[in-house]
Amino acid sequence: MSAHELTQIIKAADAAITAEDLDTLMAIYADDAMLVVKPGMVARGKEQIRRAFVAIAEHFNHSMNVSQGETLVLENGDTALVIMETVLNSLDAAGAAVATTRRATYVFRKGAEGNWLCAIDNSYGTDLLGTELLSVT
Template identity: 30%
Template sequence: MQQNVIDTVSAMTAALERGDIDTVMSFYVDDAVVAFQPGAPVRGQEQLRAGFAAFAAVQPDFRYDHGHEVMITGETAVHIAPWTMSGTAPDGTPITQSGLSVATLRHQIDDSWKIVLDNPFGARLIPDQDQA
């Protein structure tokens, strides 16, 4: 089952690299929440499509060079993986980013997995109120 979760994330990533937003969206539940920017999660099909289209526009090349961690209980899985991405801004400027992907997936009746929560900036923490 762990490999099925990894395969889901990998297939979604490959679709994003191809700019195939319809396929990307097929890997998410209807009410999914995605953080396209640290600390700014969005929901809703229109907002997700716009966020994925913006990512795809930079012709991203994603790498999960340090492996994956998957934990599963019942119908819920958590996928954690460090990533790097290179791409090209509309003005031709090279872009590089990295982060820690933390995603929650739900097992579907057809035996597939779909992403419910997707935070590619999972290493960003909300400051402790006592220290803010």
């Protein structure tokens, strides 16, 4: 059985994050998408999401390498929930290697042209339970 189309889209997004290729990355997001930047902070819309990824790259010293592990795609019509193990390798401020694994959740919907667009990007998954989400300004 071949991997779901969304798995390939997320893999391409991960490559764009790693390469800091924001134009390619923004193409996978819906215009009204939301990105959980960190618990308690959400970016809404492509402009805020782009700025958030610039800040995220700086936070990780431009050393992010993002990949995916186990994946589950639940598709219903033009909406899909993706539950995925996300692995982030980076360097801290002292240059030491850091590896973080999360169980991420993503919501995708089909755009007018039939292409999948990310509506909600939550790399923290259920770890957000108990937090209040505030928008980035």
